[in-house]
Amino acid sequence: MMPKARVKAAAWAALAVAVLAAPALGSPVLNDWNVRICSLMMVALSWNLTLNAGLISLGHSAFWGLGSYAALLAANRLGAPLPLSLLIAALAGSLAGMGLAALTGNLRGIFFAISTLAFSEILRVVGLMTPDLTGGAEGLYLTPGLRPAPAVVTFAVALGAVAAVVVCAGLALTRFNLACRAMRNNEDVSKMFGINPLVCRVQCLAVAGGMASLAGGLNLWHGGFLDPLVAFDLHVTVLSQIAPLLGGIHTLVGPVVGSVLTVFLSEGTRIGLGASGYSQLVLGVLLVVCVLAMPSGVVGLWRRVLARRARP
Amino acid sequence: MDERLQLEGIDAGYGGARVLEGVGLEVGVGEVVCLLGANGAGKTTMLLTIAGLLRPSAGRLTWAGQDLLRVPPHRIVEQGIALSPEGRQLFPNLTVLENLQLGSYCRHARPYRQASLGEVYALFPRLHERRDQAAGLLSGGEQQMLAIGRALMARPRLLLLDEPSVGLAPRLVAAVFESIARIASQGIGVLLVEQNAYGALAIAKRGYVLANGRVVTAGLAAQLEAAPEVQAAFIG
DSSP states (O other): OHHHHHHHHHHHHHHHHHHHHGGGGOOHHHHHHHHHHHHHHHHHHHHHHHHHTTOOOSOHHHHHHHHHHHHHHHHHHHOOOHHHHHHHHHHHHHHHHHHHHHHHTTOOHHHHHHHHHHHHHHHHHHHHHOHHHHOGGGOEEOOGGGOOOHHHHHHHHHHHHHHHHHHHHHHTTSHHHHHHHHHHHOHHHHHHTTOOHHHHHHHHHHHHHHHHHHHHHHHHHHHOEEOHHHHTOHHHHHHHHHHHHHHOTTSSHHHHHHHHHHHHHHHHHHHHHTTSHHHHHHHHHHHHHHHHHOTTHHHHHHHHHHHHHHOO | OOOOEEEEEEEEEETTEEEEEEEEEEEOTTOEEEEEEOTTSSHHHHHHHHTTSSOOSEEEEEETTEEOTTOOHHHHGGGTEEEEOTTOOOOTTSBHHHHHHHHTOSTTTGGGHHHHHHHHHHHOHHHHHTTTSBGGGSOHHHHHHHHHHHHHHTOOSEEEEEOTTTTOOHHHHHHHHHHHHHHHTTTOEEEEEESOHHHHHHHOSEEEEEETTEEEEEEEHHHHHHOHHHIIIIIO
16 A cells, blocks of 8 residues: 555645646746636635535635635735735635534535525625725726736645645544534434534635635736626636536545646637637536546546456 | 433424323433334434434433433533434445544544444454445445444443344344343443344343333333233234
């Protein structure tokens, strides 16, 4: 087992180095892809964390948008530099996650999912109705003088993705992870063994919310512009689910591989077919085919292939 | 403090439907007490009430002199009461070992995890052989062993077992009853809900017979074996 574990660790380390080193090349296209992949990776890992506890979130754009606005306001109003604004964004997401967990109480399955969707929509509408704070429908720009070089932002996003992977890998070794999985399997029985589902949900959404908000905040520094429609775009919610589904849910590699694939597929169809409506259609069909052909994602397919090879 | 479970005048049910009416019961240290009754008599409801998953509308429920009625389910296990629920209710996607580890999730059991694992594996060597398998892939008998083992991992002073023999081959039934007797001999109180009346009475010291949510007969196991209520309910 030991050599295999070492190979795995080496592969992860190589991937991390590649992602972190890429901004140094200074290619705008590469930077853009890097930012898209890495920020998607963070929300995908975050969504996978909530799913691991049996919580199906349709509200990840809420965390994303909240993080974006927190970072924007921290920078514009308080003059916070990039790291401080990101810390504030992550904290805002954590608090929102804890609040959401407390508010939804013991709602499960579809009921929890719908309330998260509502949470995201409420934030979007509130954003539109408070132009003094959010700029309303006109939107707000990040004060230009504050923006560091694109490579710096790209590096920060890459660092965020690496941190998200490390956090998820660390959590996988803890009692907390076991409690989450038990709750997903059978909540009533998990209670009988001393797991307080409310505490477990609050902790889970605190981590997941912080992670998704951090991604939103990082994306703001990349894009520089925000309005409530952009910030609380349902697209983020959808992508945060597609990536883990494509890669393989309930695994660590799944959301990572899935994020890369999702961005490749979406960019590939866009470049190949132009910005016409067809590219979206083809992307949709491709995604449906992938999910149908690989119900447990790329990771599941890979494991099946390995298992078939093992027995001749 | 004497570790004794006492129920007095318990009324409980689901929504408007009342299942238990004025039920009383006692279990002491290291004794096996069985709870018999036909389907729908209220046996499982009784265990769920003790485990805190169901709130009774009236009555007293105490453990070692302490009121349990306002204690939430995740704290009941901290008090030393563990339930092996009806239908086993394992965590199917978790491995055997992970299921057992979850059994010792509560604070007071955590420091003893390794020791408890050793004890459970000694009681059910089969679980050790299959420790890395998903619980959902075990056979019925193995699942039952795991359900009991998981409850033991919580280091209970009182073990609630809901129909441990259901769906098992006769040879396994005997083995399960034997392990229950062994558990009780270590000083753990056992409240055993069973359909298999004679198997349960053979290892129990005392028993209660429930019918339509009331205790109709109670007494020493030897007396119950001959009681007409038991004969009527289980032999026909």
